[in-house]
Amino acid sequence: MSTPHVDRHGGSFASDVWVTFVRWTIKSVRNPFVLVVSLVQPIIFLVLFTQVFGGVATSALEGISYETYLVPAIVIQVALVAAATSGIGLVNDIENGMFEKTLVSPMNRSAVFLGKTLAEIVRIVVQVVIVLVLGVLLGAEIATGVVGAVAIVGICVLFSIWFTAFSNVLAVVTRDEESTIIGANLLQLPLLFVSSAFLPLPALPEWIRTVATVNPITYGVDAARAVMLGEDTMTIIEITRFDGMWNTLVPALAVLSGLALVFGSVAVYAIGRAASADVR
């Protein structure tokens, strides 16, 4: 007798990515509730903050409207909230057995991870675009134009990676949907406030400035804001080697890439461990 053989068509890395991407995209399209809910809080922030603080804040800003100042923070918040739901998807998959089902299939595991992440990135892009459009309608101005808008979307995607990874680590550690949601949400608000998101750092107390220096949000918001305004916006690290907004973008993107790499590696390790279970 010969070794049993099952014809496996496709089976390439790319097709495994695609198969997983399709599954997660169907799920998020079928469940628009998640998409809407994760947009609600940032949009409320955008509308309320500009109405409540707009008058006061604009006087603290030099020649730009608070709408323009705030939109970069809100798009980063959108990315943060969307990234937090990534872990929830993983917990659900673990609970309904699909995680194991995937592990026992011949699909490439890295491809599966990538396919799910791509589906989440598409969702983040859609949400960020919605908020950008809304912001412009409310009076925000993107100094760098359409190219700048695309760049802001890209910055949000890069920014989302570390928090996506973080929420996936929470998911495999807690294996519980509620803990994953609470864990991610608990961090989200303080992180936003203790950063350059809502007000210029020089206007904030010394300790917040210190914390903001090690807060990833600061780097995401500063990068998005630099593109929004077309100028150097970073105050925590003063770099003058480059030109204008690049003095913000270069260090910010470097920090975000580093974070993505570190958190991503931890997540891949944690998920890999969960996949092989606790055998000695």
Add this chain to the structure above:
Amino acid sequence: MTDYAIEARDVAVTYADGTRAVRGVDLLVERGEFVGFLGPNGAGKTTMIKTLVTLLRPTGGSVTVNGFDTVADPRSVRATVGYMAQETSVDPELTARENLRFACDAYGVARSRRDDRIAELLELVELTDVADKVADDFSGGMKKRLDAATALVHRPPLVFLDEPTTGLDPAARNRLWAYFRRINDEGTTVFLTTQYLEEADQLCDRLSVIQNGAVVAEGTPDELKRRVGGEILAVELADTDESEQAVSIAREEGLFADGAVIEPSESGIAVTARDARARGTDLLVALRDAGIGVVGFDVRAPTLDDVFLAVTGEPDGNASRAEHEREPTDDIRSGPVGAGGHDSSGADERTGNGVDR
């Protein structure tokens, strides 16, 4: 190349916390066989099946599945087996058809054949009518059937079923049994774990009884039942003082096949014999002719407990169960463990079906 679908030698699995879930199990399964692992909760059945499908790495021994080493070449193993986990595994947000399409794509079923294959499987598990409804709306039995279908998309030559009918009602269980028999008739090798002797009896050509991570008995279902001695006939007497006399009558009349065990019991007499059911009425007639009052009787098939009693001399390893209670599924999911709390005594109810008249 090997002729065995499964060739496992001296397999051991020890968890990080020191639990020795599987200790030195040998398993040889030929192509086309329907083989089962029978054992109580925590015996090591799920650990063994997860090791065979590459979800766990053995900590000792070697495992070859379909000719591929599970550690050296896990992807070839995965591509050539189907696996149905103990807890139903379907994506609740996808429809039945989408779940099957995902499985087809995951296992690389050719696009040109995919739709036909999906239609065929929906037909097989009788879900054609609800193919485009999301699985979340399905009953437990329907989800199980869909799960079974997703394990078969690529026509694997070997299928693993981990307690496939635990927690299902008898009608759903019987339907699943019919599918499993059919795929085995078509040449698929099937490896199943179960806590129910009746399930093993209905489906398996060959059985291993597993307890505390080790195989304690092997044979065909009939051989194992023979070790119990057949079915158990309990006769309840109006006057238990007449038990001894009733036992003598049952023995003297030569009513039962050789090897029958006839003993007085608390409420009358108990007969364990291969032909206990067939000859039961003869005994009742003989007792009546002798003027002994009978107030009730019951014939039941041997249960897992009876097999354990016969094989090991102890009920079912309950005393040592606690340390092995941990299900490996805890490692990768935190959801409710389906019927994990099920006790093997559930088998009594099942095998008793239709007997107590």
